[in-house]
Amino acid sequence: MCMLSTKATCNSHGQDSSYFLGWQEYEKNPFHEVNNTNGIIQMGLAENQLCFDILKSWLAKNPDAAGFKRNGESIFGELALFQDYHGIPEFKKALAEFMSEIRGNKVSFDPNHLVLAAGATSANETLMFCLAEPGEAFLLPTPYYPGFDRDLKWRTGVEIVPIQCTSSNGFQITETALQEAYQEAQKRNLRVKGVLVTNPSNPLGTTMTRNELNMLVSFVEDKGIHLVSDEIYSGTAFSTPSFVSVMEILKERECDENGSDVWNRVHVVYSLSKDLGLPGFRVGAIYSNDDRVVSAATKMSSFGLVSSQTQYLLAAMLSDKKLTKNYISENHKRLRQRQKKLVSGLQKAGISCLKGNAGLFCWVDMRHLLRSNTFEAEMELWKKIVYEVRLNISPGSSCHCTEPGWFRVCFANMSEDTLDLALQRLKAFVTEYYNIPEVNGHHQTIHLNHSRRRSLTKWVFRLSFDDRSPIPGR
Numbered sequence: 472m473c474m475l476s477t478k479a480t481c482n483s484h485g486q487d488s489s490y491f492l493g494w495q496e497y498e499k500n501p502f503h504e505v506n507n508t509n510g511i512i513q514m515g516l517a518e519n520q521l522c523f524d525i526l527k528s529w530l531a532k533n534p535d536a537a538g539f540k541r542n543g544e545s546i547f548g549e550l551a552l553f554q555d556y557h558g559i560p561e562f563k564k565a566l567a568e569f570m571s572e573i574r575g576n577k578v579s580f581d582p583n584h585l586v587l588a589a590g591a592t593s594a595n596e597t598l599m600f601c602l603a604e605p606g607e608a609f610l611l612p613t614p615y616y617p618g619f620d621r622d623l624k625w626r627t628g629v630e631i632v633p634i635q636c637t638s639s640n641g642f643q644i645t646e647t648a649l650q651e652a653y654q655e656a657q658k659r660n661l662r663v664k665g666v667l668v669t670n671p672s673n674p675l676g677t678t679m680t681r682n683e684l685n686m687l688v689s690f691v692e693d694k695g696i697h698l699v700s701d702e703i704y705s706g707t708a709f710s711t712p713s714f715v716s717v718m719e720i721l722k723e724r725e726c727d728e729n730g731s732d733v734w735n736r737v738h739v740v741y742s743l744s745k746d747l748g749l750p751g752f753r754v755g756a757i758y759s760n761d762d763r764v765v766s767a768a769t770k771m772s773s774f775g776l777v778s779s780q781t782q783y784l785l786a787a788m789l790s791d792k793k794l795t796k797n798y799i800s801e802n803h804k805r806l807r808q809r810q811k812k813l814v815s816g817l818q819k820a821g822i823s824c825l826k827g828n829a830g831l832f833c834w835v836d837m838r839h840l841l842r843s844n845t846f847e848a849e850m851e852l853w854k855k856i857v858y859e860v861r862l863n864i865s866p867g868s869s870c871h872c873t874e875p876g877w878f879r880v881c882f883a884n885m886s887e888d889t890l891d892l893a894l895q896r897l898k899a900f901v902t903e904y905y906n907i908p909e910v911n912g913h914h915q916t917i918h919l920n921h922s923r924r925r926s927l928t929k930w931v932f933r934l935s936f937d938d939r940s941p942i943p944g945r
């Protein structure tokens with residue numbers, strides 16, 4: 472007799488996706504700049520470590536915030552005992568203002584409509600519980616964040632139906648793709664309760680256009696369903712076109728509590744894991760205009776509250792307007808520089824990316840390096856990159872991309888030197904195994920011909936039986 476529940480043992484968690492398997496491989500042999508220079512470089516983790524110096528220097532100047540003190544006096548007891556699931560009012564106010572500031576103060580957020588959660592993971596799951604019954608569906612544009620299979624489906628029993636987006640228009644959502652996904656859900660007898668988008672997108676590293684957002688709002692208006700906008704990367708939009716929140720679109724369309732009922736069906740998810748680079752602090756939020764959603768989500772937030780000392784510290788940090796202003800602009804600047812470095816390094820290896828303007832990663836096109844236009848070939852290439860080049864990147868298939876050969880490559884969770892080494896390894900790999908000619912120091916993006924495919928097959932064979940390679944840092 473199995474002693475575990477079916478929920479605990481079913482596969483919807485997605486732990487065996489290559490996205491998570493890559494992390495496991497990294498854990499077995501993690502790169503270290505001094506102690507393990509031959510190890511696997513982690514490029515599959517969307518962490519933002521570029522502005523820690525700013526936060527650390529603020530902490531050094533404001534010791535009360537992390538020392539559980541107010542005006543030098545200990546408030547240990549107050550924080551230790553605080554347990555109101557509505558959250559600390561000062562923190563919610565500061566978070567709501569920070570969310571507005573990131574959006575150029577074009578929209579404001581009412582702290583009374585904000586529900587705190589232990590990260591966007593918890594916020595997304597809570598919203599699913601509030602908005603859908605088990606067996607009902609949400610439509611999600613592909614490619615999407617691999618964690619959604621766990622966060623949206625696993626415990627709630629909600630189904631995901633993909634909105635198929637392709638490289639033909641830079642993976643933008645089209646009206647046709649939306650309608651087709653809706654019909655696909657109906658064919659599968661699934662009642663559609665909403666659409667969930669990530670803006671800026673993980674894994675694309677792009678912001679949604681006004682057109683796309685307007686089309687989505689019209690679609691959910693027409694169908695009478697919800698729209699969830701996961702805006703966890705809103706503060707990472709480092710380049711033009713600038714980020715537009717779905718809340719700004721509602722304002723432009725003059726949807727408000729007195730107007731159309733779509734106002735109550737649009738919900739935003741946010742977190743400090745990416746913009747401030749604090750995934751360890753577990754701070755997320757749901758913003759909804761619907762009081763009933765706010766009330767239900769607040770009750771459910773008991774399962775994933777944000778600790779009071781974290782709220783206290785961040786209330787002080789985010790209330791410091793000088794800090795937030797400087798942080799937001801410096802974060803943009805550093806992310807822009809990093810992304811540029813990755814894009815130009817890849818270019819030198821003959822690899823191009825989707826043109827990005829946000830996020831902590833690039834959506835990288837390696838279709839020309841595949842042995843065939845299949846997901847088997849994508850996995851083959853991914854394994855070579857993980858085991859031989861020793862870079863953990865995420866295959867597009869783990870993000871439900873419908874075209875083989877795309878990979879998500881992160882750039883903000885390592886030092887510049889480590890990124891240089893990663894790019895050096897990749898360039899050496901491409902040169903060695905694909906014999907791609909260099910012109911003016913840059914590899915040309917060319918498609919594999921038969922003889923190259925043959926030499927690749929030979930190399931795959933060699934990989935299994937003779938694990939040697941000329942990759943730098945080894």
Ligand SMILES: Cc1ncc(COP(=O)(O)O)c(C=O)c1O
Nearest residue numbers: 590591592616669673742744750
């Ligand atoms: C789109 C998206 N939503 C949610 C999450 C989960 O974030 P958190 O650490 O706040 O739970 C992530 C993390 O990578 C993400 O990329």
